[in-house]
């Protein structure tokens with residue numbers, strides 16, 4: 001699922017070119033023959049003709065690897081690859097290691113400062129930067145401007161997550177059509193730990209977790225792409241609803257400042273309609289489809305220090321391949337990919 005988004009997005013991304021594809025079951029075969037493509041258009045013809053390799057040779061001249069391995073394989077292989085290459089990973093295997101950044105480029109680009117200690121500490125020529133779980137990516141984007149203004153104390157979030165989040169072939173149709181499954185293995189734990197890390201600060205060369213408390217309920221719903229989340233926050237300071245909305249709508253980060261190709265003009269789009277955001281209508285909103293988090297129904301909570309809203313984030317773009325490509329553009333622009 002994520003690999004297909006990489007191929008689609010990198011086909012028009014101006015800075016990177018795919019030179020090798022790696023798989024396990026498909027190794028040795030042509031990509032076009034083995035892939036069950038789920039996107040709307042066919043894969044580019046040069047990709048269809050590429051042979052899927054078993055691994056990347058450790059002495060090749062590639063500048064960067066994107067990993068979308070399942071977690072077990074990632075644990076085993078990403079560390080080996082990082083001895084030779086910079087690697088941007090979608091998998092959870094290394095996310096919670098203390099010298100590994102979990103990056104949403106608009107939110108915590110300063111965490112890239114961990115890379116030099118990671119290389120030195122592990123004796124690697126390359127390094128690993130991860131991106132968060134697809135559910136975390138949308139949530140932290142919206143929490144960041146609110147935390148900066150009001151210092152968030154508690155977050156309660158209920159998610160409605162698309163089936164593409166479970167990879168290919170994903171959730172069996174008989175379990176998800178006409179149904180909602182109120183459990184996604186390990187998802188709530190990841191959402192809590194990653195949010196605290198991404199919103200944490202760097203102190204003495206390592207990340208100190210943000211102290212906010214978070215309770216999550218994650219549900220799988222019959223939607224193809226796009227995770228929706230209902231969010232309730234309580235802060236230390238009083239929250240003005242209009243000010244909260246404009247802080248999200250005007251939020252920008254280093255990718256926008258550097259005008260990176262995958263950076264959306266508006267990382268957060270705030271919608272006013274009382275029935276928005278809607279998955280089908282809004283998951284591709286904004287200047288770079290799938291890269292903006294769309295927020296709506298921003299309203300007061302139970303007291304002056306609380307706020308409620310709904311967010312929608314494209315899970316395989318902002319939540320996976322798109323966020324990773326934006327991270328790679330940032331690494332490139334900041335000189336981390338120079339040999």
Ligand SMILES: NC(=O)c1ccc[n+]([C@@H]2O[C@H](COP(=O)([O-])OP(=O)(O)OC[C@H]3O[C@@H](n4cnc5c(N)ncnc54)[C@H](OP(=O)(O)O)[C@@H]3O)[C@@H](O)[C@H]2O)c1
Nearest residue numbers: 001002023024025026068069073090091134165167168320
């Ligand atoms: N789907 C999402 O929305 C999403 C969002 C964020 C993060 N993620 C994470 O991204 C990763 C990929 O997710 P996905 O949804 O794309 O899963 P997927 O559809 O199951 O794809 C997994 C890919 O990994 C390859 N693979 C499996 N074992 C391998 C091995 N030992 N060596 C080399 N290649 C191997 C498979 O190739 P073969 O078919 O050739 O074996 C396939 O291309 C996971 O860690 C997932 O948790 C997914």
